[in-house]
């Protein structure tokens with residue numbers, strides 16, 4: 103049986119491989135979550151060893167971790183061009199498509215991934231699935247105004263259960279002040295089409311589908327760490 107502790111070790115092993123892609127002088131997009139945390143700590147070690155790096159954090163939590171690790175941060179509102187973004191994921195399919203947003207940071211994560219020349223994704227092997235959906239609901243960030251009607255539209259499009267995410271008994275708020283609904287879709291057969299259709303619904307800010315964005319996938323498993331390069335999109 104694989105315990106949480108074992109999985110955390112695999113996440114760390116993947117993170118240690120990922121930072122080997124980072125070179126002196128790079129601007130790095132810093133993901134959010136327990137896997138990204140290992141990557142930030144490892145980058146901090148590189149900075150202490152003399153590497154010059156600047157980071158763009160995808161959440162307040164990541165910004166705090168990066169500062170603690172000694173990584174200089176770039177202003178959130180400046181016009182950056184990232185060399186690489188490194189982040190975790192909740193699910194990955196054989197086509198390198200992802201579900202992200204388990205930690206609620208999907209909007210900033212997608213903006214950062216989109217502005218990076220390379221997007222490196224780190225997972226433990228349990229996140230690999232033959233098809234997105236099923237074991238992990240799809241997070242969608244929506245505007246609070248009229249959220250019930252937006253949720254109904256999402257429900258009717260996906261024919262799936264839509265649940266408003268809560269934290270401490272209240273609706274979860276993203277850093278942009280929005281809400282998240284988690285959509286329990288059994289099987290996402292056409293993730294790209296679904297992403298496009300969801301983004302047509304008024305009130306939808308962004309979805310946790312990351313389609314065709316992954317450049318490199320690094321998977322930690324009990325047999326070791328595998329590095330997969332996605333075909334050029």
Ligand SMILES: O=C(CO)[C@H](O)[C@H](O)COP(=O)(O)O
Pocket residue numbers: 133134135136137138189190191192201202203204205206207208211
């Ligand atoms: O998308 C995310 C946060 O919004 C995370 O990358 C995702 O939830 C994976 O988290 P973890 O590395 O803790 O398993």
